[in-house]
Amino acid sequence: EQEQRALLLQLKGKENVTKSGKKLHIYANIGSVGDVGYVLENDAGGIGLFRSEFLYIGRNELPTEEEQFQAYKQALQNMAGKKVIIRTLDIGADKQADYLNLGEEENPALGYRAIRICLTRPEIFKTQLRALFRASVYGNLSIMYPMITSVEEVKRIQSIVKEVKEELAASQTPYKDVEEGIMIETPAAVMISDELAELVDFFSVGTNDLTQYTLAIDRQNEKLEEFFNPHHKAILKMLQMVVDNAHAAGKWAGICGELGADPELTETFVRMGFDEISVAPSMVLKLRKIVREME
């Protein structure tokens, strides 16, 4: 608490820049419109991961387009032109909503979740996309798609987005073209990140899921603690591949998983070339401090 106040006094309004001039965007991860206040208080440069599940969980029916639109608009307006990366519905696995009837699965973490639901139930996806594009005119929106494993999925998303834009245009509803990126959180996406980089505007690595799939270890399974190593060299190699492939295609790459907030790795991530790290609001200034003390 006191440490945080000292950091604020010392670092508020300062750049995230190393002594040799390398800059980093430090954004915040949030899960509701109410959290936007913490983002601003902690002087984050933007929202690197706005989880949209709060609109879908803890209720009995799908949120309407209007309800979603109001939430996104509010967040964009409150952020007053700073970047807001909203992730589309990432439900399934440990996040369930009864009214969606997702069903029981043997291995929900390897199951029907996130973009897989959106692509097989496009009416849910289109409602969210309509709300997002309608809100886009109120600020600096980016859209991010979770759990991508293939080029084909990205192309299916793009064709749905095109439909949504055409419908909005046909009804003379204003919208902006926005940056669209994908989460890199499956080993498949890492391995084909060269091809994926050609199709999207940015990558954000979801290290939690990426680590659990790469190590084949459920991160919530306590029996496996002795085998779980979040600093596993496989993950670090994958991170380097992702940022290199993004840059080769002229795109930017960030990290939005828990590993991004690990102060032992901040320097490593900057040296790898990451353009952005998105962390809990309370971690933003801690990372700024580390970056500013780097050579």
Next chain:
Amino acid sequence: EQEQRALLLQLKGKENVTKSGKKLHIYANIGSVGDVGYVLENDAGGIGLFRSEFLYIGRNELPTEEEQFQAYKQALQNMAGKKVIIRTLDIGADKQADYLNLGEEENPALGYRAIRICLTRPEIFKTQLRALFRASVYGNLSIMYPMITSVEEVKRIQSIVKEVKEELAASQTPYKDVEEGIMIETPAAVMISDELAELVDFFSVGTNDLTQYTLAIDRQNEKLEEFFNPHHKAILKMLQMVVDNAHAAGKWAGICGELGADPELTETFVRMGFDEISVAPSMVLKLRKIVREME
């Protein structure tokens, strides 16, 4: 049936060699001592994957060392000097044994299984290793360890193997040093296959698990069929990394998952440089035919 007899008449005793002289070992996957007959009938060069679970499943207690020894000895003798690669206990996930009390898990495929059980319950592992090394003098045995994700795991295995050998030597029980290899079936193992290759004698890629972790798709989940692509480029890139890293360290590399039996890919695997493919006994001659027709 008739096709199989024709293949036998035409190809029995012939080499697995392309027209330009590239050779491949085609071995068979089996799951019991009784299956050894099929291996020989179908003229496989050896057993590339002998699953040892038959000794542990469908009963009420652990198999004794003696019981295991007799089974391994029998298989080795019946194979009369041909290579027999026995995989150590690969239980957990969809293969359960009540008496082991493995417990319920949210995501058993990402859970307490295979080498993770063996390393945390070394008494089970040591009994199996003692039986294997005792049987080693009766034929051409190799031992293979499943679900490896790290260098540390391999080192823990090696220290247990060392103990077992010392105990056998102390009691003047005969054994041979055998080839020891690992399954490459987690993305982590692929990414650090350069380091792992220094520690073991061979790799065998388990494509079923590797694919499900890489794509984050439970291969038994029917709802995900449209997202599952066993020929995904990520898998093919990983296979190339594995074989290249094995060869760079002077080790051999094989494939023992279902993908190995996909006739559309046999030519690809040979061109990648794989030294061995292990398939169901009934597929051995079909692959021989494809290889012999290759340039």
